[in-house]
Amino acid sequence: MEQHQHEDWLRKRKENKASRSVESIFEGIQKHDRFALSAGITLIESQLESDKPLANELIRKCLPLSGKSRRIGITGVPGVGKSTFIEAFGNVILNQGYKLAVLTIDPSSATTGGSILGDKTRMHTLSQELNAYIRPSAAGSTLGGVARATRESIYLCEAAGFDVILIETVGVGQSETMVHSMVDFFVLLMLAGAGDELQGIKRGIMELADALLITKADGGNVKMAKLAKASYANALHLFPPKENEWIPRTEICSSLTHFNLDEVWKISDEFFRHNISNGWIERYRSKQDVNWMKETLDELVLSGFYRKPGFEDNFNRIKQAISTQKMSACEAAEELYSLFSK
C-alpha cells in the first residue's frame, strides 16, 4: 500500500470509528442512558475542531426527538439560595413523576477555569435520585461557548426523555439574559429586605421574570417576606404586559421547610398549560432559535472580518488617528471598512 493510500485508509478508519461512536451515543440517549447523555454533552462541549462535525451530527439526530420538555430558568444574586432551591424544588418535581435535568450556566467557569456551580455535591439529595440528572457548566470556555453548549445540551436531555429542564445561572453579568433566551419560563429568586438595587432590578432582570419568588420565608423571616411579596407584586404590575399575556406571579417560599414549593410548581404548571394550548411556546421557541442563529451569524461575520490579515495594524493606526483628532470616528470606520471589505 502506498503512503497516501495508507493515510487515506487511516483517516477513513478514524472517521468510521468517530461516526460509529456518535451512532452509539445517540442509541444510548434514545434508551435514556445517562452515561451516553454525559458522553454526548462532553462531545458538544469539546473545543477540538475535529469534534465539531461529530457534535453537529449528534445534535441533528437528537433534534427531531427534542422540544417536549418544560424549560425553566432559575436566577438570582449569589446568596439567594439557588442551589438549595433547586434541590428542594427538584424533589417536588420528581414527586410528580417527572424526570428532571439540571444544567448550569456559570460565567466564572469561563474566566477562571473553575466553577462555583460545578460542585455536584452541592445538590446532594437530588444527585442521588435515579430520575434526576445534574450537569454543571463546562469550564475553560468563553461565556458564548458555555451558552452554546448549554443550549445544545437541552436538545440532548430532551431526546433522553427528561420532562423538565432547570437551567441555573449564577446571576452575574450577561448570564441571565442568555438563560432567558433559551427557556420558556423564567424564575427570579429574591431575598426579602436585601435592597432592590442589589438584586437585579437595576440590571433589567425583573422585567424578564415570569415568576418572582421570595426565598427563605421561614422562621422569623416570614413577615418580611410577605411585605416584600406585596411590594414586588406592585412593582411587577407596572411593567408592560407580556406578549403571551402571562401576568408575572410573586410568591414566598422556603427551601428549608418546603413551604409553598407545591404552589410554585402549580404556578409553572399553569404557565405551561396556558402557553402550550395557545401555541405561544412553539412560536416563542422558534423565535428564540432564529435569534440564536442571527447572533451566531453576527459573531462569525464580525470575527471573520476582524481576523483578516493586516487588520490589526490598520486598526491601531486608525485608533491613533482618532486619538489625535486627525479623523472622526465615523470616517475612520468607513476607511477601515473600505480597506477590508474587498
Next chain:
Amino acid sequence: MEQHQHEDWLRKRKENKASRSVESIFEGIQKHDRFALSAGITLIESQLESDKPLANELIRKCLPLSGKSRRIGITGVPGVGKSTFIEAFGNVILNQGYKLAVLTIDPSSATTGGSILGDKTRMHTLSQELNAYIRPSAAGSTLGGVARATRESIYLCEAAGFDVILIETVGVGQSETMVHSMVDFFVLLMLAGAGDELQGIKRGIMELADALLITKADGGNVKMAKLAKASYANALHLFPPKENEWIPRTEICSSLTHFNLDEVWKISDEFFRHNISNGWIERYRSKQDVNWMKETLDELVLSGFYRKPGFEDNFNRIKQAISTQKMSACEAAEELYSLFSK
C-alpha cells in the same frame, strides 16, 4: 466642447461650488456665526449620498478646534421636566458667562418623522439669548443616524466656541445609553414618589448617572423630595465605584423657583475640575471615540454581509429549516456564513 468634456466640466464646477460652500461654512463657524453652524449641522444631517464627503470634510476641519467644551447629558422619564430644567439651568450657565449649546436626541423623531422635543418654543427664554444655541433632533432618520449627527454636531458647536453643551434625551428606549456614550457628565432627573420602577432604575440608567437630581422641589413637594434624595443617595452608594473615582451626587432642585440650580452647577464644576486635572476626561473621550468607531464598523460589516445578493432567500430557507427542526441554529449560522463569506 464634446459631450463628455462638458459633463466633466459641469461635475467639476459643482464640486468646486460644494467645496467652496464647506469652506465658507467652516469660516462662519470659526467666526462663531450661528447661521453657519446651523448650515453645517444641516449638512451633517443630510441623507444625500453626495453630501456625505462634504460633511466629512467639514468635520475634519472642525475636529482640531473641538474638545474644549463641557459635554453634559440630561435624561429622565417624560414628565420629569427636562425642558423646563434646561431652560432654568441654561440661564444659570449663561449667567456664569459661558456660551451654551443645547442638542437633543429624540428617537420619536426617527420613527414618526415628528419630534416631541423639536419644538424650539418650548425653551422660550433660552432661545432668545444671544449666547445660547438650541438645535432639535433631526427628523426622519434612524436612531443610529440621529446619534451620529448629534455626536458630530458636538464638534461643530465646539469649533463655534460653545463652552457648555447640554444634550437632552427624551428618556425612552436606547437613547440614554447613546447620550451617555457621547458626554462627560451624565445627569438623571427624577421625580419624588413616582415609583422607582418607572424611572430608569429598571433600565440600568441609574448606574450611569454622575448626578441624580430630584426635580420640582418647590411648595409642598420639598419634604418628599428630601426623602427621595436620602433614599437615592443610599441606593447610589451601593453601586460599584466609577473608574474616575467620582461618587455620584444627589440633590433636590426646582426649575420653577431656581432653588439649588447654582448648587447643581457647582457639582458639575467640581466634576470637571476633578476629572480634567487627573486626565480622565481626555482618556475617556478617546475611549468613547474608539468605541464609536468600533460600533460603526460593526454596523458596516454586518449590513454589508446581509445585503449580499441572494442572502435573503437563503436566510429564509434556513429559517424554515430551523423551525422544522431539520437543523440546529448554530449549524444554520455556520452554513449561511460559509455560503456568503467567500
